[in-house]
Amino acid sequence: MLSSGPKRVAAIHDLSGFGRCSLTVILPVLSAMGVQACPVPTAVLSTHTGGLGEVVTRDLTDFIRPCLEHYRQLELSFDAVYSGFLNSEDQIDHCLEFFKAYPDSLIVVDPVMGDHGKAYRTCTKQLQERMSELVAQASLITPNLTEAAILLREDYCYQPLTRSQARSMLAKLSEMGPGMVVITGVQLSTGEIANLGYDRNRNAYWYTPCDQVPASYPGTGDMYASVLVGGLLTGDSLSVAMARATSFLELAVKTTFSYGTDPRYGVMLETALSWLTHKEILKNYKIL
Numbered sequence: 062m063l064s065s066g067p068k069r070v071a072a073i074h075d076l077s078g079f080g081r082c083s084l085t086v087i088l089p090v091l092s093a094m095g096v097q098a099c100p101v102p103t104a105v106l107s108t109h110t111g112g113l114g115e116v117v118t119r120d121l122t123d124f125i126r127p128c129l130e131h132y133r134q135l136e137l138s139f140d141a142v143y144s145g146f147l148n149s150e151d152q153i154d155h156c157l158e159f160f161k162a163y164p165d166s167l168i169v170v171d172p173v174m175g176d177h178g179k180a181y182r183t184c185t186k187q188l189q190e191r192m193s194e195l196v197a198q199a200s201l202i203t204p205n206l207t208e209a210a211i212l213l214r215e216d217y218c219y220q221p222l223t224r225s226q227a228r229s230m231l232a233k234l235s236e237m238g239p240g241m242v243v244i245t246g247v248q249l250s251t252g253e254i255a256n257l258g259y260d261r262n263r264n265a266y267w268y269t270p271c272d273q274v275p276a277s278y279p280g281t282g283d284m285y286a287s288v289l290v291g292g293l294l295t296g297d298s299l300s301v302a303m304a305r306a307t308s309f310l311e312l313a314v315k316t317t318f319s320y321g322t323d324p325r326y327g328v329m330l331e332t333a334l335s336w337l338t339h340k341e342i343l344k345n346y347k348i349l
């Protein structure tokens with residue numbers, strides 16, 4: 062059978078002009094992987110909110126519903142609907158409408174709420190509480206450890222996780238709805254920092270260890286999740302998509318660190334992007 066062409070994703074995220082996060086990294090990553098990304102911006106910001114001063118913001122809550130209506134009129138289909146940073150509680154309802162409109166698509170929820178044990182200042186308690194409604198509809202979620210704790214209504218764990226604690230956290234998140242769960246940036250008691258994955262259909266647990274540098278960059282979660290989405294839509298299994306995303310982030314982060322740039326400016330996506338056009342299968346995952 063002839064291919065129907067590139068897969069198409071509706072990407073519901075904010076557009077932060079400077080600082081390399083959200084749509085400014087998600088669009089190039091998906092394009093480089095041969096996937097068509099259609100942005101549905103939730104807000105426009107001058108920069109991300111991670112320490113670059115007073116951010117200029119325009120909320121786009123009232124854009125999402127008419128945007129979906131237009132796509133419906135056009136009878137557009139999407140292979141995936143992928144949500145991330147939301148700017149208001151009402152945007153939860155609008156994402157739910159998007160998900161409902163495309164029941165056969167891969168629903169990916171990156172529950173962007175915080176990092177390093179703390180919620181972002183834009184992420185209200187109400188938004189945190191309602192994020193589980195999106196998670197319940199998702200095929201795949203990609204929280205970091207902070208967001209996983211918020212979703213599970215647990216305290217953030219500063220101690221390294223044992224393998225059985227890691228597996229239990231993945232399984233509990235999966236019980237909230239999604240068949241695939243990936244948790245990023247987890248310190249394991251083996252001494253490794255890793256991304257963890259669970260595929261409920263197969264009852265399989267994976268992890269992909271990664272080298273760390275002593276710096277933290279915004280937008281890495283967005284890059285990681287978009288490589289996962291691109292991989293899954295172009296034939297990767299979950300563990301191979303995780304290996305691809307982890308290797309790419311390692312390359313981008315280590316390259317950036319070597320230049321000693323201001324971490325708030327994000328990772329040098331531009332220098333790393335061409336690596337994503339390689340199609341070889343990666344297998345540097347381990348069984349958790």
Ligand code: PXL
Pocket residue numbers: 075077082083106108109110111146173181279280281282283
């Ligand atoms: O990368 C997550 C993210 C997305 N959007 C905005 C942010 C952040 C993280 O700081 O500030 C606006």
